[in-house]
Amino acid sequence: MDIFNGLLLGFSTATTLSNFAYCFAGVLLGTAVGVLPGLGPIATISMLLPFTFGLPVDTALIMLAGIFYGSQYGGSTTAILMNLPGEASSVVTTLDGHQMAKQGKAGRALAAAAIGSFFAGTVGTLFIVIAAPLLASLALTFGPAEYFSLIMLGLITSMVLTSGSLLTAFGMALFGIVLGMIGTDINTGAARYTFGSPYLLDGLDFVVVATGIFGLGDVLMNLENERSRVVGVAPVSSLFPTAEDWRRMSAPILRGTGIGVLLGVLPGAGVLLASFSAYALEKKISKHPEQFGKGAIEGVAAPEAANNAAAQTCFIPMLTLGLPGTATMALMIGALVVQGVQPGPEILSQQPALFWGLVVSMWLGNLMLLFLNLPLVGMWAKLISVPYHFLFPTICVFMAIGVYSINNSVFDVYMMALFGVLGYFFKRMGAEPAPLILAMILGPMAEEYLRRTLLISHGDASVFFTSPLSLGTLVVAALLLLSIVSPRFRKVREEGLQEAD
């Protein structure tokens, strides 16, 4: 199917009344939960997951995607108005965005973020339209060795891009792989790490672990310093960027979009790297680098554009290869599997309506965000100022119901409690849980592809280096690992990532 027919199919899928309505509901709910301080996209998606259970697959996916970028957008609003980043990638937005808010320019900062995001979202969606079919047809030629190398690249990138030490991140990834191996081994049917429990035969549910570690773990962490939580929301005045603002932010938005589109596709890098690089680039080429950190509108527009462009294009590896690039995408795969869809290169040919409907609805969702959020910003500001002692019991209830309703299993609820405590432990020990989450889903895939590769080559591991694509991927991964030794990169990494905590 060519692109034009695909888009037509997409429009007819995405604009059915129910799909349109659920896209709207997803964007609205996602923003509403995403603006709540301390709730990142992962916690938001897992809390809102039950709302998608009764829906047909395409509608559910459209709504989930809406929740995802709604929550991301909501996170930026909180970052600007409250100086509280909901997730690592909006840390950059707080730097200049909150400064602008302090100077009474909150509305213009929000508008810059919204316009940048919308433009980047449009370009990102177009990029998916062009690149995803190409990659999917290319992916059909990938053998197990290529997949294995890509998975390694994803895991290594996510470790390098985590705050804290590389060794800790490596340990977290290994721990995640072990968690992923719990359950029945698909090749031999042997039960591994189940300790005789029938509940563990199907493995730990990925959504349960993510909800526990990110959702409940964050609640426990926030209650730790409940007394010192300061709630101050900057007032929002005029929402219209001045002519001067337009002039200053248009080029940064273009550059941010370019960076975001490209980096979003890189497995493991995703949104975080995109927004940091875009900010760094603007600061570097600006004629007034001293204004950065003091309320430069370029410092809001560029990373927000990059962040949203990457949020679109990180769907590409997930949809075409079935490989999640970020922890959030891993959760999306978990949610798709609940719906009975296995993402991979075949999804485009076998379920074209699903794929094209999603792509078109992404663009519609971005359009909705633009028109929904700027006028409603007063309402979001009210939501942000709801005190935490009302919020967290509500969050706990939604998470508990959500986790229970995945399999109607009480066992999952207990597991969430357990992983909540573990998530708290890891955060207290300075260990970022993102590599764990990604490894839990990528680990078993890596095992499977490694097995297949070595079965074909009769145990000869040199195939990973004789296939050009696999070799290239491994070289990139090795370069990334080496780059961390370079003092200059180390400095940038520490500066960029330490504030993400």
Add this chain to the structure above:
Amino acid sequence: MKLSQDVLLGLFFVVFGVVSVSVAMSYPFGTSGRMGPGYFPVIISSLLVLTGLLVLFRSQFVQPEMLPAIRWKPLFLIPGAVVIFGLAVETLGLPLAVLLLTILTAATSIKFQIGWKAVAGSLAFAALCSVVFIELLGLPIPIVGSWLRVLGF
């Protein structure tokens, strides 16, 4: 050895890794051309033990970061309340389970005061959840749990 972040994390990795290796040893290992179910787990868990040891080793050279005081109350009460929700959701039904979870988690806040407002708020929230999740979304969760039905509700 002083307790620091690295010491605790290293110990966690080592202990978990050792348990994981010893469990995985009981699965057939196979050869690299024909891997058994034990092959990958043994390698990964051994690497985990090694990483844990390196983290412990590193902790001897880095200035230990002080572990801040822990508020034990939420740490026990919140996971505990989630477990109670799990126990109650099928036996007592969703509204009562939500009520228990709301009140028990809210009680961990330093701002919590028991009063008619807290009770009324939780009751309203429990009712709202039941309507949204069971009536509107149609999730198969009982409103009246199995224990209460035995009693004739």
